[in-house]
Amino acid sequence: MKLPVKFLDNMKEILKDEFDTFFKSYDEKRYYGFRINTLKISVEEFLKISPFNLSKIPWSTDGFYYEEDIRPAKHPFYNSGLYYIQEPSAMSPVEFLDVKRGHKVLDLCAAPGGKSIQIASRLQGEGMLVTNDINSNRVKPLVKNIEMYGVHNVLVVNDSPDRLCKNFEGFFDRVLVDAPCSGEGMFRKDEKLIKSWEKDDISIYPKMQREILDEAGKMLKVGGKLVYSTCTFNKDENENMIQEFLDKNDNFELLNIEKIGGISEGLGVKEVGRLWPHKLNGEGHFLALLQKVDGETKEYKRLKNKKKPECFEEFEKENMNISLDGNFITINDNLYLAPKDMIDIKSLKAVRTGLLLGKVVKNRFKPSQALAMALKKEDFKRVINLDSNDTNVIKYLKGETIFTEGENGFNLVCVDGYPLGFGKLNRGTLKNGYEKSWRWV
């Protein structure tokens, strides 16, 4: 692999005696991983049905390495949101964020959403996740991932950190800043990034990171914790960025990142964590854990619950074995179940205000793909449960009509018991309800 000379010079300076082993690691194979989505299945249950050979990633509770030649994104379990494909070292930031059920958590630079899904799996439907990205193109896959992985206690935002801060100062128990960075840790994963590193002016990143981190700190509660992470090796974007933040904010303390599974101390800062490709099986990451120990406390009032619309109540009675409760919000014909901890937000570009249940048009309710993905098989009255080897699964994912037995009406189509989407059955013919933009082409 041909690496930029300037990058190698920087790395020689940083790594000194270790440089040669670091450099050689670029000729070794890269590692592939996915994380089991414990919102839908436990690690133990998944391992019982797993069609793949997997081995544990040491710093992750639910992450596994898989071999390069298997294609987990082509298996229908991927479409049912049972696992999220993620570079192994990228699984580390959330591991150290110490998210507990009921927390209010902000993922400030979230797209495409790998770490948001990981946070949601720690929340297990309690508390609230606010997931944001400034880039409107990148928010689209973020929304898809949030929905496919069945995250429902969520507010998805496409806005800037300072505008978020106007609504959420001192609000969050946990904040993740997975900062935009020069991406030096991703060269082995994606050689195109070498070209953009050479072409772009990487000195722009520290300014961006500083601004994001400053706003992130303000949105944290006293006692709350923040993880700052990057996938680059550059010291200015890592240890120096954290040192500068601590110098400016004496109400923050640096906590220790436990050095498990081959994670190393930082460069001159022992509390932070470095994942190096020559020391563990992953591409590279930087982690710092901060705690806010002093500051102003602000009280927030939850939004008052709005009633369930009648048309949704009817849909539930006709089709579901459960009845949802909480705050039902309608925005432009879209019916949402908002998170219980939702507050009044002003002038923010919210893309999803909770779980999108469906559309209400002329008092008729049409369920969404997101609702199907947030349900369990037992939650629905009529289910078409396909075997993962059944050719109808691919047909369904392609949006084709399928012919199958079952009860007329709305059905939840599942693969080996895990929902894929809806369909309407009429005398053996299933009108495909799989979201058009998700269909296999």
Ligand SMILES: C[S@@+](CC[C@H](N)C(=O)[O-])C[C@H]1O[C@@H](n2cnc3c(N)ncnc32)[C@H](O)[C@@H]1O
């Ligand atoms: C490293 S990526 C995030 C990856 C993501 N956390 C994940 O695990 O899937 C950094 C993200 O920061 C976003 N970003 C850049 N500047 C930002 C800003 N000022 N505020 C919020 N997000 C920003 C980029 O659009 C990009 O999606």
